[in-house]
Amino acid sequence: MLTIPYALCEAVSDLTAQFLFQPQIPANSRDIVQLSVDWAGEFETRHRSTDWAEIEYLEAIDRFFDQKYREWLETAPARSLRRNE
Numbered sequence: 001m002l003t004i005p006y007a008l009c010e011a012v013s014d015l016t017a018q019f020l021f022q023p024q025i026p027a028n029s030r031d032i033v034q035l036s037v038d039w040a041g042e043f044e045t046r047h048r049s050t051d052w053a054e055i056e057y058l059e060a061i062d063r064f065f066d067q068k069y070r071e072w073l074e075t076a077p078a079r080s081l082r083r084n085e
Contacts (some may be wrong), residue, residue: 011040011061018065020084024073027082039068 016036019025026032043064050060073081 005044008040008044011043012036014058014061015039015043015065018062018069022069022084024081025084026076027080031080035068035072039065042068 016032019032019036026035043061046064047060
């Protein structure tokens, strides 16, 4: 059985949920999942030694999402986007 760290699962869930509130999202829902998984891995790597008692997790992941989302929007082909309605 594959064991996935809880923190990684939490990050995937939190990042995926952020897409619900964005004006544009990937046209293919599988791309949302892939972006969330990739970004969660990057977030966990960056914060491997973060003491969450000193830093607010939700603020950190929200800032991370905002940065990654803006970067993604700048490079995503228009045909791969759809309005989030």
